[in-house]
Amino acid sequence: MSLAVAVTNVSKHFANQVVLDNINLQVTSHQTLGLIGPSGAGKTTLVKIIMGMDDPDTGEVTVLGKPMPNRETLAQIGFMAQSDALYELLTGRENLTFFAELFHIAKKDIPARIEYAAGTVNLLEFLDRRVSNYSGGMKRRLSLALTLLADPDLLILDEPTVGIDPELRQQIWQELNRLRDNGKAIIITTHVMEDAAQCDNLAMIRDGHFITSGTPDELLAKYHTDSLEEVFVKAGQK
Numbered sequence: 001m002s003l004a005v006a007v008t009n010v011s012k013h014f015a016n017q018v019v020l021d022n023i024n025l026q027v028t029s030h031q032t033l034g035l036i037g038p039s040g041a042g043k044t045t046l047v048k049i050i051m052g053m054d055d056p057d058t059g060e061v062t063v064l065g066k067p068m069p070n071r072e073t074l075a076q077i078g079f080m081a082q083s084d085a086l087y088e089l090l091t092g093r094e095n096l097t098f099f100a101e102l103f104h105i106a107k108k109d110i111p112a113r114i115e116y117a118a119g120t121v122n123l124l125e126f127l128d129r130r131v132s133n134y135s136g137g138m139k140r141r142l143s144l145a146l147t148l149l150a151d152p153d154l155l156i157l158d159e160p161t162v163g164i165d166p167e168l169r170q171q172i173w174q175e176l177n178r179l180r181d182n183g184k185a186i187i188i189t190t191h192v193m194e195d196a197a198q199c200d201n202l203a204m205i206r207d208g209h210f211i212t213s214g215t216p217d218e219l220l221a222k223y224h225t226d227s228l229e230e231v232f233v234k235a236g237q238k
């Protein structure tokens, strides 16, 4: 296992508000980390700092062995943002092709990569429809497919399962677990506890602090409960 992400003593404020307060975390290959916290807790800010899209006030971030920000490293991160950045007037396939070219995937490999990425999220039969005719869940799935195109070593998924039904959520987790088993590092932000339960490690964040962290089983044992939701509530009270 190799270290994919190291966040060391990262703090960030906007105006008078401390949004991240001395955050430390590490993610290795073969590992899924869930960042769990309510709206406004600081998850997206932390993700942006990890990717080098925003600067911390203090502290540092290393991704795949390189200090961030770093343009080349950014290309090795599959990032799925909270809102879908898709071309509505193009079809799913055209969106995938456009991004594949942007990622400099060799032309001869593009059809197979699209087949793999769209197949993973069950979109193959809808690829020739315009994205403006997709449902919210289909747009999320297409966004996830875009992150898989370039076969990145690190996946960062901001609320990936919003608008996705339980059956597809299960399929997506099967695929994420397979990617993890093959050596990817995965960071997921969520407030959905079904997603939290699937992660190898959890860091629960509130008001810019980690209130507790560990594997789901460790946290359930530590807080004497069988519900991760209750872990979150109890950890927040301390």
Ligand SMILES: Nc1ncnc2c1ncn2[C@@H]1O[C@H](COP(=O)(O)OP(=O)(O)OP(=O)(O)O)[C@@H](O)[C@H]1O
Residues within 6 Å of the ligand: 014, 015, 019, 037, 038, 039, 040, 041, 042, 043, 044, 045, 046, 082
């Ligand atoms: N560019 C900015 N300028 C000022 N305040 C900001 C900025 N970006 C984020 N914030 C504030 O920082 C806090 C954390 O926001 P962030 O988006 O990181 O939370 P989050 O945990 O990702 O929430 P959500 O689950 O709703 O996406 C919020 O109070 C937000 O209003």
